[in-house]
Amino acid sequence: MKAPPGISEAMFSEALRRFAAVVGKQWVFTRAEDVATYRDAYSPLKNEPDEKVASAAVAPSSVEEVQQVVRIANHYSIPLYTISCGRNLAYGGSAPVYSGSVVLDLKRLNRIIEVSEENAYALVEPGVSYFDVYRFIREHGMKLWVDVPDPGWGSLIGNALDHGAGRTQLPYRDHFDAHCGMEVVLANGEIFRTGMGALPTAKTWQQFRYGAGPFIDGIFSQSNLGIVTKMGFWLMPEPEACLVGSIRCRRHDDVKPLVRILANLTYSGIVNCQIPILSPPFLSPLDDAKAALLDKPDGGSAEQWDSYAASRHMHFWQTELRFYGPVSVIEAQWNHVKGRLAEIRDVQLEDGDLMRFPLTDEQVDAVAEPVVLGIPSLAVFSSVRGNSGHLDASPIIPFSGEALLEAQKVFAQAFRRAGLPQKLGFAMSYHWRSFILFQGLWLTEDAQENALMRGMYRQLIKLAAERGWGIYRAHAAFMDDVMSTYSFNDNALLRVHEALKDALDPKGILSPGRYGIWPRKMRRAHS
C-alpha cells in the first residue's frame, strides 16, 4: 500500500481507519489485488510507470457516509477520485486522473428513489445503471423508455456528468440536458440540492430545473467541484411505434443538401432522432487509389472521389432516420422528409421497419440494434474484440455537409500520414445541433504501439483545435491536453474553473486534475 503523494504513511493509515469506521472495514480496499480492480481497463499507459493508479478505494453506502468520508479526506487532505459505476471506458474508467488518489466508489449508492410514470422522470443515485432503470421500468410495466448510451452498464449520473449521449429522441438522448435537479456533497461535507430541490417540500424538483437564482448544475459536470449523490432524469414515454427510413446518396457533394435539409428538419422538430452519416468510400479499407486521393493537398476533389466510389459500386453517403410516435404522425413525418430530400438527384429513399410497442421479451431479445429503442446492451464491445481497449478522440464539427467533408478528409489524411488505420470516421448527431466525428484509436498490450497511439491522440486534438473543432470529452490521460486547446484570452476559461475550484474545494481533495482543473498546490506542475 502506497500513500497518496505528500501524505505520510501514518496519516494515510489513520485516515483509512477512520474511513473504515464509517463504511465498515470490508468497504475500504487497500490490498493490491483489490485496488487493481480500479485500474483503467483501456489505459493508454497500461503497465507503464506513469499509469494512473489508485492508492486505495472506499465505498460508502449512503449519502451520510459520503459526507463523513469527505470530511475525513478533507481533514487529512487525502485526494479522492469519485466514480459512479466506474464504467467510463475510453475516458479513464475507474482509475484516477491523479495517481495515488483514493477512489471514492459510489456503486453502493444504487437506489432508484422514484420513477414517475405520469410525469416521466426518475430520481436515482450514482450507482444506478441504465440496466437497473430499464429493468425497473419493465418489471413495473411502466410505459416509459430510458435513453441509453452504448454500452448500458454505466451510471445514469456518471454518463450525464461526462456529457454522454444516446440514440433516441431529443431532449432525452442528450443525457445532461435531460437531467432535472441534483443533490451535491461539497468538499467540506455540506450537502445541498439544486433547482426546486432547495425548497424543503419541493413538488417540482424533477419538473423545473432552474429553481430561482443561478442555475448551477452544469458546474458539476466534467469537473471536480462536488459529488453528485442524486440526480433526476426526464424519461421518454413509450412511443406507439418506431418507423425507420433509409437514405442513400450517390455523390460526394450530395452530403451538402442532405445535411442542410436534415439539420433544418431537426431544428424544426420534424426529425428528432440521432442522425448517423456514414460514407462507404471514406469508411472502406485504404487502397492505393484512396491513398493517392488522400495524398493530394486537398484530399481529393469531388469528381475524383465520385469516380473512386463509382468504380467500386459504392453509393457515397447513407443514413437511417428513426421516427418515434403514433403511426399516423411518424408516417406523415417520414413522408414529409422524403418530399424534402427529393431535391437531391438520384437520392434513394426506402421505407424500413415499422415496430410497435411494447415489445415482448422474445422481441426484445431479437432486436438488432437495441440502443435505438432504449434497450441497454453490451453489444458495442464486439467492436473492440482483439484489442486491449480504445481511445476516443472525437471532435465536435458543425452540422453541415461542408464541414463533414472537410473533417473526413483532414482526419483521413492525418491517419494516412501517421501510417495508422482509420477505424472509425463517421458522424453522429448525438447532441442537439452538431456532429461528433468519431475517431477511435485502438490500444494493445504493447507499450511501443500504445505510445504511438498517445502521440496520435495528441495530434488529433491539435489538428481539430486548429480548425475550430473541439474535443467534447477526454480520456483522463489527456484532459490537460484537451483543455489547453480551449485557450481564448490566454486560457481565461480555465482560470474561471480554477477560481470555482478554490472556492468550493480549497484543499483540492476532489478528483484533482479532472478536466484540467487542478488544486492550487498542484497547478504549476500540470500546466
Add this chain to the structure above:
Amino acid sequence: MKAPPGISEAMFSEALRRFAAVVGKQWVFTRAEDVATYRDAYSPLKNEPDEKVASAAVAPSSVEEVQQVVRIANHYSIPLYTISCGRNLAYGGSAPVYSGSVVLDLKRLNRIIEVSEENAYALVEPGVSYFDVYRFIREHGMKLWVDVPDPGWGSLIGNALDHGAGRTQLPYRDHFDAHCGMEVVLANGEIFRTGMGALPTAKTWQQFRYGAGPFIDGIFSQSNLGIVTKMGFWLMPEPEACLVGSIRCRRHDDVKPLVRILANLTYSGIVNCQIPILSPPFLSPLDDAKAALLDKPDGGSAEQWDSYAASRHMHFWQTELRFYGPVSVIEAQWNHVKGRLAEIRDVQLEDGDLMRFPLTDEQVDAVAEPVVLGIPSLAVFSSVRGNSGHLDASPIIPFSGEALLEAQKVFAQAFRRAGLPQKLGFAMSYHWRSFILFQGLWLTEDAQENALMRGMYRQLIKLAAERGWGIYRAHAAFMDDVMSTYSFNDNALLRVHEALKDALDPKGILSPGRYGIWPRKMRRAHS
C-alpha cells in the same frame, strides 16, 4: 448627486470622471432627471423612502469599454447594476437591487453579430431586443422565427438570463435553455467565452454548448457573477403552417385526465406548444356563491364547483394548442391528440385556424395574437391600463390537474382572505415540464395600497413555498424573500452562491443583492 453608500463624494466623482474618459462624457448620467429614467416604472416602493434608485448610470458602447468601466468600478469599489435593455418590468425594470448602485446600461451594445439561416441561430449583444432580431430576420427574408416574450421590447440576453419564456415550440420558448454560448466579463475586467467559444477558432460556438470541462453558463443567469456581453440563441425555422386546436371540458375533475394526457403528449414531443389552461369559473369575478365555496376549508368540492359552473352556463376548462410544421404532420398530430382526449366525457374539440407562412406585412398587422407566431408586440400592456404597473408572484406548480386544482383554490382563498381581487389565476406551461400559475398584483400611486400589495406578495411566496411550489423569478424588492424559501439544509444552496460570488467578484461590485446574493461585506445586513 448622491454617492453609493460607503463611497466618499470625492472618490465617486473621480470614478465618474474616469468612466467619462472611457465612454465619453455624454454617456455618464448623473443629473437627477437623467438618473430618474432608470427608476423602476412598476416599483412597489414608488415614491417611498426605500425605493431602490441608482446614483448614476454609465453606458459603454463596446465590450472593451465594459471591461474598462468594470476595472474602474472594481478599483473604487463602486457597485454597478447591469441592465441590458432595462425592460424587465414587474421584476425591477432598470432600477438596482441595491440603492445607490451605478446602473451599467448595456443598451449601446446593440449589435446583431451573426444570424445563420442555415444553422438557425443568432449571436447578439445585450442591447439587442426581440424587435431588433425580428426586423433583421424579416428584412433579410430569412426563413426563421425568434421566440418572443410578452412584451417584445426587451433584450434577448436579459430575458434569457432572467429565465424568461415565450409561446412557440420547445426548446425555443425556454429562452435560457435555447441559448448556446456566452461571452462574459468578470468583475476584474477579464473576458472569457464559454462552451466552444473558448476555442480561438471555434466553429460550433452556437451549435454545441458544453465545450469541454464544466458547463458554467447557468451561473450567470439570475445572478450577479459576471456581465454577459454576447450570447448565442437557437432560432426556430419558419414552419410551413400553424394549426390551432381548441379544447373545452365541462367538469371540475376533467382537468385531471386533460393535463395527464397533454403532459404525456408533451413529453413525447407530439404536443410541443405552450399550453395555457384557463378556467372560466375560477377566472370570473367573485360573486357570493363563489365566495361561499372559497370560504369552505377545502375551497369547495368538485360537485359544488360543477354546479356553480353549470348554473352559470360555463364550461370548466379551456385551452388552445398550436401545432407548427408541415400541414400533413400537424394535422396528424392534432388528430392524434383528439383521439387521445376522446376519453374525457363531453370534451369539445374544435379545429381552429390553419395559417400558412410567411405572412405578408398586412397579415402580420392583422394577427390577433402575434406572440404565438414569434412576432414581437407590446399588446400585453393593454392589460395593465389604469394601474401603475404590476407585480408577478407566480409559482411553479406540477404539470398535473391535481396540482392545478389545489393551487387554484389555495390562491383564490388567499386573495379572498386578503379581500383583494385575484386578477390572473391561470396556468401556462412556459418551460419544459411544469405550469406557471400566474398571480398578479396591481400597483397604484397610493403608498398604502402598495404596502398592502407588498404584504400580499410576501404572503403568496410563503403560501407557495409551504406547499412545495417555488417562485421562479422575483421582483428586485423581494429577491431575498424568495431566495430564503429555498432553504434546504439551512439555506445551503445560498451559501454555495455566496462562495461563487466571493470567488468571482471578491469586492462585490456586480449587482449586489441580485437574487439574494450579497457581497460578503453586506451579507449580514440583508439576511
